[in-house]
Amino acid sequence: MVEKLAELKVDYAGVKFRNPTVLVSGVLGTDAATLKMVAKRGAGAVTMKSIGPEERAGHNNPTIVATEHFMHNAVGLPTPGYKNLGDKWEALKGRDFPLIASVFARSVEEHAVVAEEVASHKPDLIEINLSCPNVKGLGHAFGTDPEVAGKIVEGVKKVSGKVPVIAKLTPNTHRLVEVGKACEEAGADGLVAINTLGGMMINIDARRPVLHNKFGGVSGPAIKPVAVKSIYQLYANCKIPILGMGGIINGEDAIELMMAGASAVGIGTAVHYRGIEVFELVIKEMNDWMDKNNVKKVSELVGAAHE
Amino acid sequence: MSDIPKMVEIKRIQKETKNIRTFFLDTAINSAPGQFLMAWLPGIDEKPFGVSFKAPELGITVEQKGKFTEELFFLKEGDKIGIRGPYGNGFDTEGVKTACLVAGGVGVAPINALAIELKQKGVEVKIILGARSQDHLSLSESLLQCGELYITTDDGSMGEKGFTTNKLRALLKDEKFDKIYTCGPEVMMIEVMKIADSNGIEMEASLERYMRCGTGVCGACSINGIMVCKDGPVFNSGQLKKLTELGKWARSKSGKKVTLDDYCRGKC
Numbered sequence A: 001m002v003e004k005l006a007e008l009k010v011d012y013a014g015v016k017f018r019n020p021t022v023l024v025s026g027v028l029g030t031d032a033a034t035l036k037m038v039a040k041r042g043a044g045a046v047t048m049k050s051i052g053p054e055e056r057a058g059h060n061n062p063t064i065v066a067t068e069h070f071m072h073n074a075v076g077l078p079t080p081g082y083k084n085l086g087d088k089w090e091a092l093k094g095r096d097f098p099l100i101a102s103v104f105a106r107s108v109e110e111h112a113v114v115a116e117e118v119a120s121h122k123p124d125l126i127e128i129n130l131s132c133p134n135v136k137g138l139g140h141a142f143g144t145d146p147e148v149a150g151k152i153v154e155g156v157k158k159v160s161g162k163v164p165v166i167a168k169l170t171p172n173t174h175r176l177v178e179v180g181k182a183c184e185e186a187g188a189d190g191l192v193a194i195n196t197l198g199g200m201m202i203n204i205d206a207r208r209p210v211l212h213n214k215f216g217g218v219s220g221p222a223i224k225p226v227a228v229k230s231i232y233q234l235y236a237n238c239k240i241p242i243l244g245m246g247g248i249i250n251g252e253d254a255i256e257l258m259m260a261g262a263s264a265v266g267i268g269t270a271v272h273y274r275g276i277e278v279f280e281l282v283i284k285e286m287n288d289w290m291d292k293n294n295v296k297k298v299s300e301l302v303g304a305a306h307e
Numbered sequence B: 001m002s003d004i005p006k007m008v009e010i011k012r013i014q015k016e017t018k019n020i021r022t023f024f025l026d027t028a029i030n031s032a033p034g035q036f037l038m039a040w041l042p043g044i045d046e047k048p049f050g051v052s053f054k055a056p057e058l059g060i061t062v063e064q065k066g067k068f069t070e071e072l073f074f075l076k077e078g079d080k081i082g083i084r085g086p087y088g089n090g091f092d093t094e095g096v097k098t099a100c101l102v103a104g105g106v107g108v109a110p111i112n113a114l115a116i117e118l119k120q121k122g123v124e125v126k127i128i129l130g131a132r133s134q135d136h137l138s139l140s141e142s143l144l145q146c147g148e149l150y151i152t153t154d155d156g157s158m159g160e161k162g163f164t165t166n167k168l169r170a171l172l173k174d175e176k177f178d179k180i181y182t183c184g185p186e187v188m189m190i191e192v193m194k195i196a197d198s199n200g201i202e203m204e205a206s207l208e209r210y211m212r213c214g215t216g217v218c219g220a221c222s223i224n225g226i227m228v229c230k231d232g233p234v235f236n237s238g239q240l241k242k243l244t245e246l247g248k249w250a251r252s253k254s255g256k257k258v259t260l261d262d263y264c265r266g267k268c
């Protein structure tokens, strides 16, 4: 680890991270060994691949493609189902890093069913994936309707015990701020923004969509401005802390999202461009920038771009 | 290069056996033996295949197993498929002067690319090629050009009756190699590893796990937290020994931990 001059510890929704970088849901979070590996390689916290109500295989390939500017995915929320994760929880007992458990479901009520079981395994945070745009009938409508989003958060809060609950928002709506506020009012302990932006790619030689699902989510460098704006607006309108993500490649991107209002920052697609080393690299780059600019504590950067 | 499929023409199809074909593609990709491509049939699926021929034509050698490979076998010369890659690390051949290659079934695909390269480098090569029966044996003609070839089949329909590993043990009685390379069923590769170990010979094996991205992002292909697509698919015996899931566990398409047996029987 490279912690030098600057203080990198952050507090997010009552949970202490040794640095602000977080592995996002859906990237490398499939098994306990990988989560441990990512934590060992520097991440301040790690998120499990979203856990659903029952076993789902996800879509056929291509599910994940990338250009130099963005990644495009429609994995289709594969999940062993919350009842089939015993070995994963067992292997994560006694861990020395914060663990975020991401959950999704098909109805308002089902979120509480999944979350209750998940809470019994004592993750450090439960993240409700209100937002996955890639699966018919899952998520999308939840994350674009403030009332429904609020009800889901309320239901999960009732069964989550001491585990703080955070809501992951979709940028695919003009009602982002309303949804964020509804989650806050319903008792959410934090927000996560943003999930991927809806998109599509066509292979012109094949005259067919590239992703098997036709439509998918765009992540990586191309969506950073959307992430920055979303986080900026949420910060201006909500009091609960934000885990910001979307397009972070290097330390300066991470600082940009923090200045927009993020208390901690998620890294996903950058694993494609820079490998698992990206966490160590981003931390070092943040450190270098802070040293050069005489910033002593990373928490000083949160919301710094607001007047 | 971008990690999106590029459409390329199938230039030539070589029937190896009833179940196995080599598809030669009208494109040049600089790949190392052991690396693989993701092959796309629009509207169907996209799956990983080891490069079996690098040049003069890029080739993949495919065994018909399920839906995807069945659809691939309907294609004719002149039809197009999408490919992206190459992915993975490839075999390490540095400093090797004598090598023994052990291939089981369609695991022969990357072994063939390796045999060709070793031969070009002037390495002395012996190859043990095994399969359940003659119907599952392929690329023997190409391998014959690269070194001394021994064939085994479980049912004796071609070559010696028995396993590749029996042949390897027999060879090692009076021969020494700098390195043993293997690709095939995982149980076979584990046996090869044990034999290599007890003879104090370095070895490398090429593994398979369910794959999506091919670039180390999604975690689908994890074995003990190591990404087979990016950190592998080739691992040396030192690395293999640390993989407690080897020969026992794999992850299905949903990400559920399943026994290797269930995984190989396509219950995923």
Ligand SMILES: Cc1cc2nc3c(=O)[nH]c(=O)nc-3n(C[C@H](O)[C@H](O)[C@H](O)COP(=O)(O)OP(=O)(O)OC[C@H]3O[C@@H](n4cnc5c(N)ncnc54)[C@H](O)[C@@H]3O)c2cc1C
Residues within 6 Å of the ligand: A061, B036, B046, B047, B048, B049, B050, B051, B060, B061, B062, B063, B064, B065, B066, B067, B068, B069, B070, B106, B109, B110, B207, B208, B209, B210, B211, B212, B233, B263, B264, B265, B266, B267, B268
């Ligand atoms: C690195 C690597 C290299 C490979 N090289 C070759 C090769 O050179 N020649 C060859 O014939 N086969 C190769 N395979 C296996 C090949 O990908 C599968 O046989 C093929 O996907 C079968 O698809 P199917 O739809 O016909 O059969 P299915 O019935 O769908 O699958 C049969 C079996 O193939 C495996 N499989 C299926 N989908 C995938 C996937 N997306 N990723 C990984 N494994 C899968 C599973 O074990 C499954 O049980 C390789 C696999 C990997 C991981």
Ligand SMILES: Cc1cc2nc3c(=O)[nH]c(=O)nc-3n(C[C@H](O)[C@H](O)[C@H](O)COP(=O)(O)O)c2cc1C
Residues within 6 Å of the ligand: A024, A025, A026, A027, A049, A050, A064, A071, A073, A075, A077, A102, A129, A132, A168, A194, A195, A196, A219, A220, A221, A223, A245, A246, A247, A248, A266, A267, A268, A269, A270, B217, B218
């Ligand atoms: C391959 C892939 C799979 C993803 N799967 C999930 C998921 O299961 N649940 C979820 O909430 N977000 C998922 N996401 C979205 C990411 O968690 C993240 O919000 C988004 O990618 C933006 O961050 P990035 O640009 O750093 O990747 C996925 C993203 C990618 C690229």
Ligand code: FES
Residues within 6 Å of the ligand: B210, B211, B212, B213, B214, B215, B216, B217, B218, B219, B220, B221, B222, B227, B228, B229, B230
């Ligand atoms: S296939 Fe996605 S990490 Fe290996």
